[in-house]
Amino acid sequence: MDTAEIIVLVSGVALIAFVIWYFFMGEGVRAAATVGxxxxxxxxxxxxxxxxxxxxVVKKGVPVELDFYRDEASTCTEQVVFGDFGISRMLPAFKTTPVTFTPERAGEFTFTCGMNMVRGKLIVEE
Ligand SMILES: [Cu+2]
Incomplete structure (x- = not known):
């Protein structure tokens, strides 16, 4: 193999890896809260x-505690906002910050960083 062939091979493998990552990670990670x-x-x-x-995923009418551990110092994620619940919290880097509230209606609600760039979804079920 010459250099050009190696480059083609390596970029092909990288592309495949990216596609796999995109389709599996793009779906996000879903988790249901546990009631203690x-x-x-x-x-x-x-x-x-x-x-x-x-x-x-949480249940309606039951108090929720989301413990946000901020594993980075990037300013993007220093704030988390739950617009539908009127909640905004600063998240100190490398610390756990609890966000507590009781969802009183079912539905899907977006939570974001302070700049509305990083997003997550809260699903409140009946
Ligand atoms: Cu941001």
Missing amino acids: ATGVQQINVTVKGGYTPDVI
Whole structure:
């Protein structure tokens, strides 16, 4: 093989890897909150260039505690906003910040960073 063939081969493999990553990761990570002994639906969310999980399923009328661990110092994600719930919180880097509220209506709600760039979805079920 000469250099040109190697370059073609390497970029082909990289493209395939990207396509696989795109289709599997593009769907996002979905998680349901678990109800603890205190009756609160708790879930841990890692903040690093996005939210993991980025689709969170909770039940209506039950208090929710989302514990955001911000695993980066990039200013993009320093704030999380739940517009539909009138909530906005600063997330200090490398710390866990709890966001608590009780969803009183079912539906799909978007939460974002302060610039509306990084997004996640909260699904409230009946
Ligand atoms: Cu941002």
